[in-house]
Amino acid sequence: MSSDLSISPLQALDIDAIMAIEAKAHLNPWSRSLMRSNFGGLYCNFGLFDGKQLRGYCILRVVASEAELINIAVDPTFQGQGFGRQLMQYLIDNARTNNWSQIDLEVRLSNKSAQNLYQGFGFSLIGKRENYYPAAQGREDALLYQRYLEA
Template identity: 40%
Template sequence: MARPGVYQQVLLSDLQLRPLAEEDLPSVLDIERQGYSHPWSEAVFLDCFKDSYRLWAASHGDRLAGYAVVAYMAGEAHLLNLCVHPLARGQGVGRYLLKHLLATAAHEGMSQLLLEVRISNRPAIDLYRREGFHEIGQRPGYYPAPDGREDALVMVRTLSR
């Protein structure tokens, strides 16, 4: 069990970015449950370990600080999940992961990165806007919510090769 405050002094220079491995799933599922009201299941994560997906881990020492899941299809990247451990939030971990997956997708020839984000998730929307994303639409009732369904903003950023 993580000690309280273990992530309070995360330095980006101490973070290691690497491909997410199946052995990371217990930590991923723990973070997922803490981060979302309707978390992905282990089966959903396992289904993402395919050639057309990129799964990234941001680790601080031997602890997972965050992860991202991106699908590649028809020359476009689609960010499906980006989550940071609650104790590591607000320290740049999410931005660090996002910048890495943007650079990797561009390097691998993707033309743009598309994502959906809960309309209520202001910190994520603000991050995406600061990183050059713009809104291209909404998906009504896209996300399950405690009181029914919640709309998603659809955002995109063009990638330069």
């Protein structure tokens, strides 16, 4: 079991480790250049480390006080061990600290693990984008979830 877990902000220096997880965790992984473009400016990114090893990360875009979770992934070798939950708890705590008013996200209709995770953190289903994601066969709907933060 893990013994030296920490969550801290990510930097461009972490991109190799991020991309190693990104390629394994997602059906349609981001390219390196897309990942790189999601650092700095409006972006707020953090990772869960075991010692110096990155195990998972969140990529957020924050406009005014509204945050959008645009990527979350845990290394598949370490999924199902509570790391996703720790990242989400850190996100909610960080949102409260920074007085963000809400967090929005999109998820594939077929991605029940992620939907369970979001529902467990009080996210509500607020809509759907039909045929939004490319899928193994054809396209797949996106579900839109939202969580308001109490003042």
